[in-house]
Amino acid sequence: MWRFAIKMLFGDSAKFYGILLGLGFASLLIAQQASIFVGLMSRTFAFIGEVGHVDLWVFDPTQSYVDEPKPLRATALERVRGVTGVEWAAPLYKGLLVATLPDGSRQVCDVIGIDDDTLAGGPAEIVAGSLADLRQPDAVMVEVGSSQQQLRFPEALPPGAVPAPGQSFDPKGPKRPVEVGDIIELNERRARVVGLVKCAETFVAAPTVYTVYSRAITYAPPSRRVMSAVLVTAVEGQDPDALAERIRAETGLAALKPHDYSMRTLGYWMSETGIPINFGIAIALGFFVGVAIAGQMFYNFTLDNLRYFGAFKAMGASTWKLLGMVALQALVAGVLGLGLGLGAVSAFGLNAAGGKLAFKMLWQIPLIAAGAVLVICILASVLSMWKVIRLDPADVFKSS
Amino acid sequence: MKLRLIALPILALGGFALTGVAVARFNTPPRTGAAPVAPPAIPFPDRVAGVGLVEPASETILVGAHVGGVVTKVFVKEGARVAAGDPLVELDAREADARIEVAKAARVSAVAAAETARVRAAAAELRVAELRAHPRREDVAEAEALVTARRSALDDARGRLDRLLKVSDRGTTANEQPTLEFAVAFTTAQVAEAEARLIRVKAGTYPEDLAVAAADADAAGREAQAMLAQVAAADAGIRQAEVARELLTVRAPIAGTVLRLDAHPGEYKAAGPNAEALVRLGDISTLHVRTDIDELDAWRFDPAGQAVATIRGGSRAQVALRFVRIIPDVAPKRTLTGENAERIDTRVVQVIYAFENPPAFLQPGMLVDVAVAAKATKAAAATAPSPSN
Numbered sequence: 001m002w003r004f005a006i007k008m009l010f011g012d013s014a015k016f017y018g019i020l021l022g023l024g025f026a027s028l029l030i031a032q033q034a035s036i037f038v039g040l041m042s043r044t045f046a047f048i049g050e051v052g053h054v055d056l057w058v059f060d061p062t063q064s065y066v067d068e069p070k071p072l073r074a075t076a077l078e079r080v081r082g083v084t085g086v087e088w089a090a091p092l093y094k095g096l097l098v099a100t101l102p103d104g105s106r107q108v109c110d111v112i113g114i115d116d117d118t119l120a121g122g123p124a125e126i127v128a129g130s131l132a133d134l135r136q137p138d139a140v141m142v143e144v145g146s147s148q149q150q151l152r153f154p155e156a157l158p159p160g161a162v163p164a165p166g167q168s169f170d171p172k173g174p175k176r177p178v179e180v181g182d183i184i185e186l187n188e189r190r191a192r193v194v195g196l197v198k199c200a201e202t203f204v205a206a207p208t209v210y211t212v213y214s215r216a217i218t219y220a221p222p223s224r225r226v227m228s229a230v231l232v233t234a235v236e237g238q239d240p241d242a243l244a245e246r247i248r249a250e251t252g253l254a255a256l257k258p259h260d261y262s263m264r265t266l267g268y269w270m271s272e273t274g275i276p277i278n279f280g281i282a283i284a285l286g287f288f289v290g291v292a293i294a295g296q297m298f299y300n301f302t303l304d305n306l307r308y309f310g311a312f313k314a315m316g317a318s319t320w321k322l323l324g325m326v327a328l329q330a331l332v333a334g335v336l337g338l339g340l341g342l343g344a345v346s347a348f349g350l351n352a353a354g355g356k357l358a359f360k361m362l363w364q365i366p367l368i369a370a371g372a373v374l375v376i377c378i379l380a381s382v383l384s385m386w387k388v389i390r391l392d393p394a395d396v397f398k399s400s
Numbered sequence: 401m402k403l404r405l406i407a408l409p410i411l412a413l414g415g416f417a418l419t420g421v422a423v424a425r426f427n428t429p430p431r432t433g434a435a436p437v438a439p440p441a442i443p444f445p446d447r448v449a450g451v452g453l454v455e456p457a458s459e460t461i462l463v464g465a466h467v468g469g470v471v472t473k474v475f476v477k478e479g480a481r482v483a484a485g486d487p488l489v490e491l492d493a494r495e496a497d498a499r500i501e502v503a504k505a506a507r508v509s510a511v512a513a514a515e516t517a518r519v520r521a522a523a524a525e526l527r528v529a530e531l532r533a534h535p536r537r538e539d540v541a542e543a544e545a546l547v548t549a550r551r552s553a554l555d556d557a558r559g560r561l562d563r564l565l566k567v568s569d570r571g572t573t574a575n576e577q578p579t580l581e582f583a584v585a586f587t588t589a590q591v592a593e594a595e596a597r598l599i600r601v602k603a604g605t606y607p608e609d610l611a612v613a614a615a616d617a618d619a620a621g622r623e624a625q626a627m628l629a630q631v632a633a634a635d636a637g638i639r640q641a642e643v644a645r646e647l648l649t650v651r652a653p654i655a656g657t658v659l660r661l662d663a664h665p666g667e668y669k670a671a672g673p674n675a676e677a678l679v680r681l682g683d684i685s686t687l688h689v690r691t692d693i694d695e696l697d698a699w700r701f702d703p704a705g706q707a708v709a710t711i712r713g714g715s716r717a718q719v720a721l722r723f724v725r726i727i728p729d730v731a732p733k734r735t736l737t738g739e740n741a742e743r744i745d746t747r748v749v750q751v752i753y754a755f756e757n758p759p760a761f762l763q764p765g766m767l768v769d770v771a772v773a774a775k776a777t778k779a780a781a782a783t784a785p786s787p788s789n
Contacts, residue, residue, distance in 0.1 A: 006405075010405055020408075035426075046430065049429075049430035049432070050430055050431065050432055050433060051432065051433060052430075052432025052433060053432060053433070053435050053436060073746050074733060074746055075692070075694035075696075075733060075746050075748065078449040078450050078451060078692070078693070078694060078697075079449070079694050079696065079697055080449075081447075081449030081769070081771065082447055082448045082449040082697055082700070082771075082774070084445050084446045084447070084776060085445065087438070087441060088438055088439050088441075090436065115436070116712070117437075117439065117712045117713065118436040118437050118438060118439060119434070119436055119437060120436030121433065121436075122433035122434050122436070123433050124430070124431035124432060124433055125431060126434075131433075131434055200430055200431065233438065235441070235445070335412060336408050336409065336411075336412045337412075338412070338415075339411065339412025339413060339414075339415035339416050340408075340411060340412055340415050341415070342415050342416065342418070342419040343411070343412070343414055343415020343416070343417075343418045343419065344415070345419070345422075346415070346418035346419045346421065346422035347418055349422050349426070350418070350421065350422055350425065359426070360426045361419075361422045361423055361426045362423070362426065362427060363423045363427055365423075366419050366423065
């Protein structure tokens, strides 16, 4: 009996492919849009995850996300260091500064100033050079190989060379990637590239430049306050939440664990921007397209096959049995469509990941897609089941 | 149909497998940067922290010039140990030397003028003495002799006239009588003149003449005194010129070490409140650290609390500190970012500590992180660290 149900399903190839297309397309749209959304959103706090190795971030209580410039007073560092339970604390600078390249072109850079002493807050992966090289004069490390905009030097200028007097470059001429030894200007001050790093992709479309804190604040424009955040490590055995509470009480600054800080940043982008709405619309569209195509196809398919159901009923099959057949057909179509859709999304994601496209398929996303497909299948089969329940076997024979 | 029956489930299974791969791939935790090199732990949990600037025990003395001038000699090098009063820098002294010569010449001139005045005063005194010596005996005798002589001449004239009148021969005497009468009158007048001279000689010098001479002598004496004062002034002028010359040599005010030298032969160095220092001097036998503590943390600061300084950099050294003093004047924090437009919204209490056994590489001007054991705050007490701590 179940075998007939499957045969019925696979028998009508046009409608079968139609159902698969609808379900597959729905799951593809849902999973792909959700993954891109998650990928994009996780870039907003990628920097926090990349720093790692700290127990708490201390920042201005009015700061809503990690890139928001709400600098702290210079003594905030010492005040945090004076809080019981703090093992040590390091300053961090993060800000957008303008870099000038030898060809005169300008590029906004995300400059990170890490503590001179502990070098806390360094990049995830060092491609060339070492973090300690940052202690050299005018030293910076520059992000390479990211999908973001990058610092690109004129090809005519060899790595590490300075333009000869009077030498000029066509800003539209051929370019090469930045190399160790290259000289850039950050806010009109000299900066020498001593290393290349790879960073997590961030939301800010600017190449990341690492340097030490004391130098970063000389690159930064004059301002009364420059310190972006304080990175805190708790003494062993200290509960970070209790320490965060104590830092808040004693210094009046906000203190959060990296994960909570990430969520605060994420919360800002979720509530203050149209991104979730845009993606939500795309995901909903996928769902409705799935419902429309697959539901309609499945209903038509059931209608076409009513005579078989009628025959089965005439042969003595119970209504429950017939409903089971419909459910099986829906389930098989759903599983196949979901598999194909998710497979296509995964192939797309694995292929595109690491590039410009933000793509992050959390384990929840396939489950959500599966749930959505299940809902589509149920919606589609309920109509068909209604027909099957109301089916009078005699009608089948009459009409044929 | 057979193909579909097999191929589609396989494709779907492949899709699920691929999804599994993707989920595994995208759910790895993010890569993080290298673990930071943590500084040494502070040995006490409740503390106030501050940034400290290492300075000499004497503080850094910005030795300046007394007067502006061009540097001619530099006697020391950076790092040199000097005693109090040792010369450090000399400014061009040629003009000062010349002024000493001028002052000396002025003294010679003053001495000569004083000698002249002294002699003149002595002469005036002599004149007064001479005037006081009148009437002199020999003058009186001379005048008296003249009176006597004139009287005898009168007597003689009168005798001759009497004798003539007694002679009866009028005819012969008539011609001589007027002559003799004239002689009597003349000698009578001469006696009167001689007597008047005697009176004048006996009277001596007129008081008015004496007064004039005395006043003259007084004036000359005073002038001589004034000239002596001029000599003293010239002496003082020489000393002044010598002091001015001495001031061109900048000397060490205390025994210490030359921390920085900003003077080279040929450079013009100005004097005054805004002038740059020629030499930075300090006593580095003991090093102090000037610690900035945020005014908001000042209430927790305890001078008696144990204190340590963590020296930045690879040494990871931690040095015990001894409390010296607290500066009772809260100052704006100086953040040395090199920006002249920088303004300050933070005020700090400055506390001076002395290093116990600092490492040899510690030098004035370095920044260290200072931690001072302090009272625990209410918040700390409320959320006390776990007992395992």
